[in-house]
Every structure is written in structure tokens, then in C-alpha cells.
Amino acid sequence: MKKILLILLLTAIASSTFSQGKRKSPKPSGGQKNSFLEKQFWLGFKGGINLSQADPIKRYSVMSATNYQSGNLNKTYNNFQDVGSQATVEITFQFRNLSISTQPTYSHNVISYYNQFEWTNTEDPSQSLTQKYSQSQGLDYVTIPLIAKYDLVGNNLKGYVHAGIYYSFLTNALKTVSVSGVDLASGSTNTLSSQPLIVGTKDLFTNYWGLMGGIGGSYQMGNVKLVLETSYMHGMSNITNVKNRFSNDQLAGIGDAQDDIKLNNIVISAGVLFPMRFLNSNFKSFDQN
């Protein structure tokens, strides 16, 4: 979140700096204005939050049940509940209502899940132990998308739809595991908890690709555009490194093995776009009349 605020702050400063230029720019003619509207490169910065969903392709577990349903071992994923963040540089070529854009993004996604196990004394059912393993997996990616945008109706305030394809490069992964439980076999209720175990898990994941689409709106403030958009990013390939599934002894020791999963995201971003054609010493974010 701090990253996003920092980016927005820098954007505002940049916008302010450009708009306070002392030099007098040549007044664009009507033709220039039309040309500006019809064909333009935009450079901008966006930031925001994302919510992730792990979509299991095939489930795995270190634990193998010998006297209960193996389905009990399945991880319960918390879908679209953990907030991540992202920062984006947008480069867009616009021709009339249609734009082609690439938006390299550094994102931090979070998926979380839990397993719960219970052991009961068959001779005295009041004696039992329940343990819950809560896992939060942070995944950092650099994503390179190729997006087509289409502007909908509007003048200064415009709506648009966009769709595209993307490829995400894994840059880092970190897992936090917390174990909690209730022991009813120690004479009374004994609530258990442990210090979180933090494990580097980059080896357990790999790059992936996906398709994306979404809607947004832009507000033309002088020559700059303020944008607010939301996208759904649908992972098309497995993000798990299948060769290293059991390679982390710390996680295997507590019974965790990575499922094969696809990663889906809801992304909400806000930012500002600058017209590249006017990014010179004469640039004004607001035209002088």
C-alpha cells in the first residue's frame, strides 16, 4: 500500500511540475488538437490493489489418510480475501477510440489456505487434539501484458473496456505458516499457538501466463488522463513448479505440499497518463487559451 501511495505521490508531483512550466508553449491549432485526440502515445503510472484466487488443478498433500477420507486433507483456500498490491508503468498507443498498450507491472499477490487435522482417542472421545495449519503465500511477479483498449462514449470523462494476454515472471515467493490448535487431552482445554514459520518458497513456483479483461474510466484533465480501472486476470497455466513440490523440508515436515494451481486476480488500479507527443520542454498539462 505504501508503494501505491508513493507512486501516486510521485505522479502528482510530476504532473504538478509539468503544469508549472514557465515557458510559453505554442498554442496548438485546431488541427493539432484533433491530431492529439486521434493519434497519441501515452506514458503513465498506475498503482492499486489486487485480490487473488487459487484455482486448484490437482491437489497434493504430504499427509496420506489411512483411516479417514482423503478429501479431509484438501486445502481450504480463501478466495479473493487477501489483499495484494501492484505498481504499473503503462505505455499506450492510441488511435481514435482504439489503443494498444503494454503495462509492465510489479505485483505482490497473496493466496492463503488452511488445513485442519483432528486426532481423537477411540477409547475416550473426550480426549482429542485439533490442529490448524494456516498458510499465507506471498507471490511477487513482473507481468508483461499486451492489451487492446476501446474507448466508449464520453468527452473529458470516458469509459473504456480492455482485454489482453499476459505473461508473469516470478521474482520472489515467501510463505508464512501459523499453527494453532486445541488440546483436550491434557486435563482441560489447552489452546495451542506457535510463532509463524516464514519460509522462502520461490523454488516451489514458476512463471505463468493468462488472459485478462476489464473496464475503466479516464478523466481528461488538460492534456493528462487520470484513470481508474478494474481487471480480471485469469491464469491459464499452472504456477507450481511440479519438480520441486516436495523439495522444501520445512514445509514437507509439517505436511504441506503445493497443489497444482492457476492464479486468478481481481486488480484495481488508479493512475495518470501523460501524452508522449507533448513531453518536451514546451509541455503543459493544461493548454493555454
Place this chain on the structure above:
Amino acid sequence: MRLNLNRTLFIVGVFAFSHCANNSDPVADKSNFTKIFDNSQFNASYYPVDMVQTPDGGYLILGGRSLTTSSFSGTYIMTADAFGNFVSAQEVDENLVDPIGNILTAKGKYYFFCMTAIGLQTQLIEMDATGTITNQFNVGSSYPAAAAQDGNNFLLLSYDNGNKLSVMSKVGPDGTIIQSKGYKIGAGDDVEAPIIASFVHTGRQFPFQAGKNSSGQYFFNGFYNYTFSLVFTDLSSNNPLGVVQGQQSSGGMSAVLPLEGSTYSIGTFNFGDNYLLPSSQINSNTVSSASDLNGNSFPELVTNAKVKIVPIILGAKNYILYGSTTKSKQISLYAYDKTSFKFSGSKYLGFSNPFEISSMTATTDGGLAVCGTTYVAGRFPRICIFKISSSKLQDSFH
């Protein structure tokens, strides 16, 4: 021309993205895995005795289980598929107790020794690859301690508590004793007490072992003449051919792997300390002392650690692989070059919960399967398997 270019781009695109698909890989799933076989019973405990790989790539595990009706441990037979997934388990009748390794093979069947809880008579149990018991033979001797393969027959070390003898026998797959010889452990209850404590799991688990060296001499690692010793025998002479003496019950061999001639890979223990000797010269026709065999000290291992030794080929290189349990409750693997006997590397298995080694075996895909006990939630003893591919092992061993 433009059509061809588009088609080429399309093919390249499809290839690029299908290449990125990173689909599930059954070969990888079989090559490397960790499995813990959990049971939801709070008061149940299971431990493995030995494990073999079955022709379908799966695993047949002989284990023990806690009994409320006996001081001995019950018998537990479990199977897993090639991916380590649980297939079946059988809690064998409570009258068959104290199963011992190794799991033996003959005529496509699998065998193990155990004894009756009432009468303490050794039984040879025949089973198929699914773990189903297909036959049971009464062998007759008491307290089976260790077994080994001898061609199509089996070697059995047992303890005759009536005559206070360590008995080495050659047993056929039908349970008949082909040849047998007993050797006195020494007079007095003090010598016998730790042996019985080992059988009822109230005392130290001694590393009993039976086998045959490259010269065709039989050997057993057991009690002889007041001392835990490595005893060589031809199964006919009244006296041993040779003996490597320990220090009463406080020192001796923890594992023995005969190599060529008088060369052995061994592990020793001495008042709690552990030593690994990948190349040790032992004269099987004289009396010597285990404490005179200098070895590599491993203070990281638990006191009087259980040690397993297997030969393994990784890539084109031959290794002697030791497996044991560390004080930090991990399973440790130590590899030595089989040619130079120099240390080649180590690998540690397990974390968070305690892990203890039970057995390990080279697998048909060139990898290694290690079977052990882990304590789920830090308290419930359960059987576990680590399957490690040849390439992962080679990453650890130079």
C-alpha cells in the same frame, strides 16, 4: 506469403504458451515425494520395520503398532502406490507380535518373521505384493531378532531364552529350519535383561543383524559371551569362526555391510557415541574388538543411533550410503565413494516434526526411498516415506 507468416506466428505462439503450461508431471511426482501416513486415532502408534519396492513401483511396508493387550508390539502391514499414496493397511491379529526385518523374497512372495504372543514361537509369514497374508509357518524358535536373504532361503537370528543362546538359523520359505547353531550369551540375568527389554520395547533397541559375507561365512550381530558382538559362523562349528567384540551392551556394531574380501562398511557405537567406517578390514577368523576400529565420529547422531547402510549407484558412480537419525530429529544420509571410500556429501530429511530412520532401499528408477517414523503434531508416531530421485541425490553428493 502473408498467410504462411501468420500461420508460423500462430504455431510459434501456441508452442510458446503450451510450453509454459507446466502441467502435472507423473514422472516427477513418482521421483520425489514425502508422505506421512496419518491415522486419526489419538491413542494409535505405528512405526515401520522395513520397506521394499514392489514390481508395480509401489511400496510394501512392514510395521509395528502399539497394543493394549501385550508388552510386545503388534504387526502392521501397509502398502502405498508408486506416488506414495496410501493403498491398504492391515492390523494383523494381536497374537502375531514383534515383526522383524528384513522383508524377504522367494518365488514371487514376500516373507517376514514375527512370533506368537502366547508361546513366543517364531512364525514365518508369507504375503503377496498387496500385503495380503497368504500363508503362515511355525518355525519354532523363540524371540526372532533379525533376518536376511540367503539366496532362496532366509537367515534368522533369534534368542533362545530357555538356553540363553543367540541362535543363527537358515530357514526355507516353507518355515523349515535347514541349519541352525546357538551360541551362549553368558550366564546370569544381567546379560539377558537388556535383550528382553529390547524385545518388549522398554529398553534400548539393539541393532540385531544377520547376514553372509563375500566368503560365504554367516554372521550375526547379537549377544555372545556377555557382549554385543559381531559373530562369524559356518552354522556347524560349536564355536564361532571369529568374533568382533563390543563393550558388553554398551559398545559394538550398529550396522554391517560386507563388501569384498575382508572389507566391510560398518557403523559402531561405544557408550553412546557413533562412528561410521565406510572401509574397515575385519578378520572373520580371529577375535578382535570393535573399539579398536577407528572411524569417523558423528556427534550429531542420537545416542546409540540406528544406522542403515545400502550400496547405491547414482549416475555412473557407486556409493556407500549411510542413514541415521540426528539429535535434531532429522534423518541424515551420508555418502561415501565406494571406490575411494572418501566422504561425498550429506543430506538431511525432515523438519519441524521429529523424524527417525527405519530403513532405506534403492529404487528401480535409480533413486532412493527412505522409510521412517515421524511424530505428527509432535506426538503421534506415524510411518513416513521420503522418495528422492537420483538427480536430487547427485546434487547433494559430489
